[in-house]
Amino acid sequence: MHIQVAPSVLASDFGNLQAAIEMINDSEADSIHIDIMDGVFVPNISFGFPVLEAIKKHAQKPLDVHLMIVNPDHYLSAFKEAGAETITVHMEACPHLHRTIQAIHELGCKAGVAINPHTNVELLRDVIRDLDQVIIMSVNPGFGGQKFIEHTYEKVRNLKAIITSSGSEALIEIDGGVNLDNAYKLIDAGADILVAGSFVFNAEDPAATISQLKEH
Numbered sequence: 001m002h003i004q005v006a007p008s009v010l011a012s013d014f015g016n017l018q019a020a021i022e023m024i025n026d027s028e029a030d031s032i033h034i035d036i037m038d039g040v041f042v043p044n045i046s047f048g049f050p051v052l053e054a055i056k057k058h059a060q061k062p063l064d065v066h067l068m069i070v071n072p073d074h075y076l077s078a079f080k081e082a083g084a085e086t087i088t089v090h091m092e093a094c095p096h097l098h099r100t101i102q103a104i105h106e107l108g109c110k111a112g113v114a115i116n117p118h119t120n121v122e123l124l125r126d127v128i129r130d131l132d133q134v135i136i137m138s139v140n141p142g143f144g145g146q147k148f149i150e151h152t153y154e155k156v157r158n159l160k161a162i163i164t165s166s167g168s169e170a171l172i173e174i175d176g177g178v179n180l181d182n183a184y185k186l187i188d189a190g191a192d193i194l195v196a197g198s199f200v201f202n203a204e205d206p207a208a209t210i211s212q213l214k215e216h
Ligand SMILES: O=C(CO)[C@H](O)[C@H](O)COP(=O)(O)O
Pocket: 008, 010, 011, 033, 035, 066, 139, 140, 141, 142, 143, 144, 145, 146, 175, 176, 177, 178, 195, 196, 197, 198, 199
């Protein structure tokens, strides 16, 4: 089974971002995960368009942009302009989720929906055929380096059943606390993409750690 790995640059050394992107370019990573936090939807602020554009300048892999922001509709075209290939919005931040998904597709981007640990996967049933990916948050969003929530496995299994029974082609991405201890169980439950921040960037050899996650 081919598992994708998306290193999260949130855990990289922002003073040497170019080196982090070059490491990802030269590694077996499939995409680059970009966490945008607004200090409103989540209790933290990460970075915005100038940093995203700087990453895009060096990136040789698709940018997987995860918007942890309120009112994402206001900024979708700006994220596309800045280089996003996939745009994921939070279900909890979108009162008109179907319209938001349509708007992402109209820009020519892949569309994803992320759900917080308290959000039931059943709520995705009516939009699942419209999605390219679902991010299941396996920590409460806002910070890297948190402990993986064990209930995630059950959510992945339940979501996989919804995807299979509906004929959807959506991929399941897991974000938060991913490491070699939980990767196998996540893949076994139905995960397609693993986001890894601190586990990759705190490793002695980040590129080798990406390969290990993929080999799992
Ligand atoms: O979305 C995020 C936080 O909201 C990060 O992508 C996620 O936490 C990954 O970091 P780590 O692997 O260090 O847990």
